[in-house]
Amino acid sequence: MTGVGDPDDELLGRIFLTRVLEPGDEVAGRWVRELGVGEVVRRLRGEGAPLAGVSEKRWAGMRARARLVEPERDLEAAGAAGVRFVRPGTAEWPGQLDDLRDGRPLGLWVRGPAGLRMWALRSVAVVGARACTEYGAHMAVTLAAGLAERGWVVVSGGAYGVDGAAHRGALGAGGATVAVLACGVDRPYPRGHTRLIGRIAEQGLVLGELPPGDHPTPSRFIVRNRVIAALTRGTVVVEAALRSGSLVTARAAQRLGRHTMGVPGPATSAQSAGVHELLRGEATLVTDAAEVVELVGDMGELAPDRRGPVLPRDLLPAGVRHVLAAVPGHGDATVADIARGVPTTEDDAIARLYELRALGYVERHGDGWKLTRQAMISLRGGRDVC
Incomplete structure (x- = not known):
């Protein structure tokens, strides 16, 4: 030395x-x-x-x-493999890793052309089960693609299942992604993801704490997760069983004050049981990239309001809607019965009924009023019918 x-x-x-x-x-x-x-x-x-x-x-x-x-x-071998060593205090070092205090990495071995510090400033972790379901893979791809399209960097662990789906979603959208490995960045793991990790190194970044040639161990996967949590603004867990390693990432994110999010799955799915436990705690439920960005993004980056379709009756004035609701679904009713159901005066009720007749919602039969067939179909379509 x-x-x-x-x-x-x-x-x-x-x-x-x-x-x-x-x-x-x-x-x-x-x-x-x-x-x-x-x-x-x-x-x-x-x-x-x-x-x-x-x-x-x-x-x-x-x-x-x-x-x-x-x-x-080691430094010479890394240079020959296109790998650089990024250490604390240098221009490329992401300052948010300092939140790990004495558990902060000594440095990071980095493979790929992008600047790590700038990418980490606008990044989100998408993690989850290795043995994910088709639903989990679909949600990971969709979330990652949506985040990439919004200019966010998707960070994950390069593993099978949700991790791989998240990386592919970002790459497929032409976006940026980072794989944080639990081994040397020159020997991709798992072997089945050699091509995928190679693509990430070309289009994004591959990084890890271990020097070239080092192999992964179970404990190294666990401690690697703290880097994913610290590097990003928030962690989304797509699918996770109760003992999933991705829950370690989520809990590390919570300790660090980062946003923690979960994608819900079927209540009967063991692969979503860990996510549901997170959601019963401090994690936030998310279903798409817009909802993720609303949490981790800047002020004003809001997800669209979720609402059902606007039906013609929704456009009626409140008084008219109340009278319509008082007309029974079967048979007919007198003006007095309808007025009591609102409640309002009979004069007001009959005025509203004639307005509704003009719009095709009700019809008069002698002294009674009933819904038209058109209204029955319209009202039934907007209700939850058992």
């Missing part, structure tokens, strides 16, 4: 630490914050006393890893 005080010392030190320390290690993050990168590297190389907060066994494991690390070689 370069000498103390060299401008590259911080860069190589952080690359060294990505090989030695596990992502999200808050004890190690405190070492870096309190002592600085250079001192932590020096101790791990055996110069000085062991650092506090870990067992002898764990410290020995870190030291064993440290003996094998060559950060210059």
Whole structure:
């Protein structure tokens, strides 16, 4: 490594630490914050006393890893693969990751042409079940495409199921997407998504905390999710069982003060049970991209009002509608009966009835009034009939 005080010392030190320390290690993050990168590297190389907060066994494991690390070689290999290392304090570093405090990444390995910091400023996470249903895949594609069309960056984990559908939805709309991996960005995982992750690297960004060549483990998937949550303005969970890893992302988003959203599914679906638990708590129900943007976007980016079709009777004045509602659905009624049903005077009722007759809603039969066939069909069409 370069000498103390060299401008590259911080860069190589952080690359060294990505090989030695596990992502999200808050004890190690405190070492870096309190002592600085250079001192932590020096101790791990055996110069000085062991650092506090870990067992002898764990410290020995870190030291064993440290003996094998060559950060210059990692940096050279990354450059050859079109991968760069983005660290805190540089122009491309997304400041919102600092919200993770001592759990903040030491840096991110990034593959792709776009600027990470600018993309992260207007991004939304779309996550969910790997074994998603057709409904879940459809909703993920539709949401991601809608967000991309509105100029939002879709962030997900590159996995099978909802993640892959979200990436494809954004790409298909010609939009921007980011895959956050739990392994080295030069070895896509899962293998079945090699082509997809390659497309993301060409059109978007692929990033991760682990250095080139590193493999994923179950714990690395879990801690990776905090990066997805912190990087984005909000997290949408499309489908999730009660033990889904995507719920970890949602809970991390909640802890960080980000928006947390869920797409509802059938009440009988085990793949939506985790989402429904979120919705019973602090998460917000969303069904399309406009509703997501209303939460995470700027003031005035409102979703359209949801309402049923406007029927001709909806345009009637209130007094006329009340009289119409008092005319029975079967048989006929006298003016006095109708007036009592409103309630209003008989003179007012008969005036409204003649107005309704002119519009084709009612007809007179002797002393009684009844609905026309046209009105029966119109009223039935606007009601919930069991």
